Amino acid sequence: MSSISIQTLKDYTIRLLNMSPLIGALSTYSNGFSVEIDQETQLILIIIQTPSAVPLTESLYFDIYQTLNVGLFPLVSLIKPNNMKLIARTGVDFSEARAFAYPYLNGTPQRLHINNLDHFIIKQSQYKVKLMENYFVDMSKIPVIAVQGMVGSGKSTFINFLMTVFNSFADCIAIDPKMADLTLMAQKLKIRCLTPLKKGNTDDFLNSVNAELATAVDKIYERQSLL
Numbered sequence: 001m002s003s004i005s006i007q008t009l010k011d012y013t014i015r016l017l018n019m020s021p022l023i024g025a026l027s028t029y030s031n032g033f034s035v036e037i038d039q040e041t042q043l044i045l046i047i048i049q050t051p052s053a054v055p056l057t058e059s060l061y062f063d064i065y066q067t068l069n070v071g072l073f074p075l076v077s078l079i080k081p082n083n084m085k086l087i088a089r090t091g092v093d094f095s096e097a098r099a100f101a102y103p104y105l106n107g108t109p110q111r112l113h114i115n116n117l118d119h120f121i122i123k124q125s126q127y128k129v130k131l132m133e134n135y136f137v138d139m140s141k142i143p144v145i146a147v148q149g150m151v152g153s154g155k156s157t158f159i160n161f162l163m164t165v166f167n168s169f170a171d172c173i174a175i176d177p178k179m180a181d182l183t184l185m186a187q188k189l190k191i192r193c194l195t196p197l198k199k200g201n202t203d204d205f206l207n208s209v210n211a212e213l214a215t216a217v218d219k220i221y222e223r224q225s226l227l
Contacts, residue, residue, distance in 0.1 A: 004075040004106070006037050013037075013044060016071040022063045023054050036099070042106075044068065044078075045099040047089070058084040061100050068102060079103040107134050117161070121168045129165050139166075156181045163189060175209055 013035045018027045026032025036045040048056060061084040069078040085101040110133035114120045130136040149155045166172050167189050174193040176182035186193035196205040
């Protein structure tokens, strides 16, 4: 399926919202709202003029998300944020200085099929970790990744993948209080792993973790000063 152009995405988003009762009498015809597409960060921006006749609430944000998520599928897939994503706009009038932001992907997410992980890693751009065929995370911009799932859903497999990729371009340290899967992965990849001593004090383990984190923070500040 062919990809959608930025202008077509913008025009169709406007049409979806103009036809929707979500934002009351507001429309682009009366300059009630406007739409911008940030291609670099892959965000759809909905800019509602303020003061507004409708309350700009989290409920409205997610109602708009539902309309766009279905209306733009399958040429565009929206990534549902956990909370309302509101961004500031600079160089514009104060009435347009904020926007609802909706992350999107071109097309629909497709699973990766990796036959040779070592060969796959060589082909990747540094710091950009590919998670799906049309989706990656840029670790130079994202400081934290949380992995959550049911038992048997593949968390360990996914973490093994992440650790292998990260280890190809970064100094990795594993922290495993349970001394389980993460410890085994670290041994396999020859990554230093912090674990509690079998007969050690819990506070000793926490102190060693805090000391390691403090070293990392110092390194961050050192690099930041160079920038």
